[in-house]
Amino acid sequence: xxxxxxxxxxxxxxxxxxxxxxxxxxxxxxxxxxxxxxxxxxxxxxxxxxxxxxxxxxxxxxxxxxxxxxxxxxxxxxxxxxxxxxxxxxxxxxxxxxxxxxxxxxxxxxxxxxxxxxxxxxxxxxxxxxxxxxxxxxxxxxxxxxxxxxxxxxxxxxxxxxxxxxxxxxxxxxxxxxxxxxxxxxxxxxxxxxxxxxxxxxxxxxxxxxxxxxxxxxxxxxxxxxxxxxxxxxxxxxxxxxxxxxxxxxxxxxxxxxxxxxxxxxxxxxxxxxxxxxxxxxxxxxxxxxxxxxxxxxxxxxxxxxxxxxxxxxxxxxxxxxxxxxxxxxxxxxxxxxxxxxxxxxxxxxxxxxxxxxxxxxxxxxxxxxxxxxxxxxxxxxxxxxxxxxxxxxxxxxxxxxxxxxxxxxxxxxxxxxxxxxxxxxxxxxxxxxxxxxxxxxxxxxxxxxxxxxxxxxxxxxxxxxxxxxxxxxxx
Amino acid sequence: xxxxxxxxxxxxxxxxxxxxxxxxxxxxxxxxxxxxxxxxxxxxxxxxxxxxxxxxxxxxxxxxxxxxxxxxxxxxxxxxxxxxxxxxxxxxxxxxxxxxxxxxxxxxxxxxxxxxxxxxxxxxxxxxxxxxxxxxxxxxxxxxxxxxxxxxxxxxxxxxxxxxxxxxxxxxxxxxxxxxxxxxxxxxxxxxxxxxxxxxxxxxxxxxxxxxxxxxxxxxxxxxxxxxxxxxxxxxxxxxxxxxxxxxxxxxxxxxxxxxxxxxxxxxxxxxxxxxxxxxxxxxxxxxxxxxxxxxxxxxxxxxxxxxx
Numbered sequence: 001x002x003x004x005x006x007x008x009x010x011x012x013x014x015x016x017x018x019x020x021x022x023x024x025x026x027x028x029x030x031x032x033x034x035x036x037x038x039x040x041x042x043x044x045x046x047x048x049x050x051x052x053x054x055x056x057x058x059x060x061x062x063x064x065x066x067x068x069x070x071x072x073x074x075x076x077x078x079x080x081x082x083x084x085x086x087x088x089x090x091x092x093x094x095x096x097x098x099x100x101x102x103x104x105x106x107x108x109x110x111x112x113x114x115x116x117x118x119x120x121x122x123x124x125x126x127x128x129x130x131x132x133x134x135x136x137x138x139x140x141x142x143x144x145x146x147x148x149x150x151x152x153x154x155x156x157x158x159x160x161x162x163x164x165x166x167x168x169x170x171x172x173x174x175x176x177x178x179x180x181x182x183x184x185x186x187x188x189x190x191x192x193x194x195x196x197x198x199x200x201x202x203x204x205x206x207x208x209x210x211x212x213x214x215x216x217x218x219x220x221x222x223x224x225x226x227x228x229x230x231x232x233x234x235x236x237x238x239x240x241x242x243x244x245x246x247x248x249x250x251x252x253x254x255x256x257x258x259x260x261x262x263x264x265x266x267x268x269x270x271x272x273x274x275x276x277x278x279x280x281x282x283x284x285x286x287x288x289x290x291x292x293x294x295x296x297x298x299x300x301x302x303x304x305x306x307x308x309x310x311x312x313x314x315x316x317x318x319x320x321x322x323x324x325x326x327x328x329x330x331x332x333x334x335x336x337x338x339x340x341x342x343x344x345x346x347x348x349x350x351x352x353x354x355x356x357x358x359x360x361x362x363x364x365x366x367x368x369x370x371x372x373x374x375x376x377x378x379x380x381x382x383x384x385x386x387x388x389x390x391x392x393x394x395x396x397x398x399x400x401x402x403x404x405x406x407x408x409x410x411x412x413x414x415x416x417x418x419x420x421x422x423x424x425x426x427x428x429x430x431x432x433x434x435x436x437x438x439x440x441x442x443x444x445x446x447x448x449x450x451x452x453x454x455x456x457x458x459x460x461x462x463x464x465x466x467x468x469x470x471x472x473x474x475x476x
Numbered sequence: 477x478x479x480x481x482x483x484x485x486x487x488x489x490x491x492x493x494x495x496x497x498x499x500x501x502x503x504x505x506x507x508x509x510x511x512x513x514x515x516x517x518x519x520x521x522x523x524x525x526x527x528x529x530x531x532x533x534x535x536x537x538x539x540x541x542x543x544x545x546x547x548x549x550x551x552x553x554x555x556x557x558x559x560x561x562x563x564x565x566x567x568x569x570x571x572x573x574x575x576x577x578x579x580x581x582x583x584x585x586x587x588x589x590x591x592x593x594x595x596x597x598x599x600x601x602x603x604x605x606x607x608x609x610x611x612x613x614x615x616x617x618x619x620x621x622x623x624x625x626x627x628x629x630x631x632x633x634x635x636x637x638x639x640x641x642x643x644x645x646x647x648x649x650x651x652x653x654x655x656x657x658x659x660x661x662x663x664x665x666x667x668x669x670x671x672x673x674x675x676x677x678x679x680x681x682x683x684x685x686x687x688x689x690x691x692x693x694x695x696x697x698x699x700x701x702x703x704x705x706x707x708x709x710x711x712x713x714x715x716x717x718x719x720x721x722x723x724x725x726x727x728x729x730x731x732x733x734x735x736x737x738x739x740x741x742x743x744x745x746x747x748x749x750x751x752x753x754x755x756x757x758x759x760x761x762x763x764x765x766x767x768x769x770x771x772x773x774x775x776x777x778x779x780x781x782x783x784x785x
Binding site: 196343398 | 537573578
């Protein structure tokens with residue numbers, strides 16, 4: 001019984017569904033079709049009306065644009081009947097245009113930029129020799145094409161308290177492999193009182209004038225000899241913290257103190273990398289355990305206007321910390337720097353100008369050395385020093401002629417050591433800036449190195465550079 | 477030797493700064509203002525009167541695009557209560573360095589002590605999207621807006637408003653000085669309009685794309701520039717083209733700022749007979765030009781001296 005009932009109910013349900021589904025549908029569809037067709041016609045007409053209106057508007061705007069292009073003078077004058085004199089104008093607290101860029105995601109509060117530097121060069125010596133004459137990580141090969149670096153930079157305001165900077169660099173080495181390095185990544189305070197600023201993260205040590213700068217800021221194709229000897233192929237940088245104080249002295253006078261990890265390839269004179277050779281000594285692998293193993297820097301820099309057209313900077317730097325050639329062996333590096341620049345007040349885009357930059361550096365490196373004959377462990381202080389002088393003359397807009405002298409020397413038996421021998425280098429160069437965002441530079445290097453005997457080396461380099469996006473403002 | 481050396485060095489460098497750090501006690505105005513250009517500094521002085529110390533980072537003869545961020549400017553900006561800038565990217569090559577090195581929280585972006593005048597005036601923009609292929613064009617619009625005196629008036633109002641906010645005690649003074657500025661402006665506006673009247677409707681050429689505002693204020697038209705693109709040095713082929721425009725439109729006057737090279741203008745003058753007027757672009761361009769009103773008197777004088785009025 002229940003089975004029959006169930007079947008009947010099922011049949012009835014199906015029939016009912018069939019009726020509902022089949023019978024009324026054609027009628028409804030007929031009506032709907034009619035209505036949809038009408039609606040479509042209405043919408044199409046409306047669409048055409050709107051399109052027509054837009055097209056007319058676009059044509060008007062095009063015409064107006066063309067008129068304005070022809071006569072920029074026709075722009076409407078500013079309102080003169082605007083707010084009453086005593087009413088405070090609206091406050092503008094957003095980021096000023098100087099710091100923002102237009103991007104697909106709207107106005108953003110940071111700047112993005114890229115700088116690509118490449119070179120083509122030819123030398124009287126083979127690359128196995130020039131690699132010791134130009135050991136810098138971003139120096140070109142002696143012969144052939146080089147990508148000295150492609151640097152990406154992002155910097156901006158993090159929040160009311162901090163600025164942030166990230167700079168990463170890509171480079172193609174002599175084997176065609178791409179190398180990546182995070183050159184800098186740090187935050188810096190924005191609103192500490194009394195002229196104080198604190199910086200923390202990965203950053204270049206503020207020693208002298210050249211070390212804290214990136215290769216594309218240099219006025220010459222390659223790194224200074226003494227800088228690659230004392231600070232390494234990529235300059236001295238590391239993780240740490242820095243405090244700077246703009247003193248209340250009546251002239252520009254800044255004191256900088258920093259503490260950084262002393263380990264790694266970018267801390268060559270300190271804990272460095274295991275197996276690194278400094279003269280006769282070898283760096284052991286050592287982890288940071290004590291404060292002495294951190295690298296401390298003190299720098300004092302002063303700036304003056306010598307006249308309305310001549311300004312100068314004078315700085316002194318001192319860095320110290322343990323090295324890893326022995327126990328408690330220490331390294332001290334002292335340096336002095338002078339920069340003087342003349343630009344007439346009536347200048348064209350900063351030209352003409354004459355500038356002179358001089359740096360002197362000296363390193364005391366307490367080394368634990370194994371005597372080759374007796375096998376006894378002894379101590380000696382390796383003393384290295386060097387200087388450079390570079391002169392730039394922006395003789396007409398966009399053209400700069402430069403001359404650089406490099407000199408380096410060291411104590412002890414350093415004749416055959418390419419990183420401690422007596423070195424001279426003269427580098428005249430000529431740079432053309434088609435705009436401030438691109439440059440082409442021709443440089444000749446005369447190299448004399450004691451380890452190469454009497455033979456000198458001649459190298460000619462052509463450097464190309466372009467920058468995209470935000471262009472960092474120039475430091476003095 | 478080792479520890480001695482470090483101690484000696486630390487002793488020599490550290491306290492030297494501390495010992496000398498005796499701040500000079502000087503008589504201070506209620507408000508210390510620094511402007512990026514002499515125009516804005518002059519207006520700030522007029523509005524601030526005795527209550528405000530105001531001076532300019534850039535000199536009156538220099539091109540405000542290309543100022544070296546000298547250490548002395550950083551030191552000066554460190555002391556300021558108020559930084560007044562032109563904005564619209566005019567100072568982008570140097571002001572960010574000065575502000576970030578000055579370590580002065582009062583003048584940071586977003587603080588009342590940071591006054592960017594470009595937000596208060598009428599700015600002209602290039603049509604179409606800005607690209608570096610067009611040379612040194614400013615995405616934020618043409619920043620030479622102070623050459624329309626009506627923008628100077630708007631700047632004066634903005635400066636008076638901000639000074640009153642930072643130094644409420646002297647608000648009445650700032651208000652009174654602004655009223656005096658506005659009265660003087662109305663008189664001078666009429667004077668300048670009749671002075672420039674002979675140029676009305678005329679076609680001129682300029683060196684840089686810096687004169688559309690002056691043209692807008694006084695009704696002349698700039699039909700060409702010596703620079704092929706803003707910030708790009710003139711080329712022979714471009715000068716050739718410009719000569720064509722000068723002859724076709726019978727252009728009789730070239731206006732240029734004093735900081736540009738003069739050879740191109742001399743060449744054009746020799747070839748086409750065009751008159752060249754080197755006009756002051758800023759207050760303090762020469763010793764007699766002390767106020768913003770003197771600037772437009774000076775421009776008129778320079779054009780008259782060139783024999784074009």
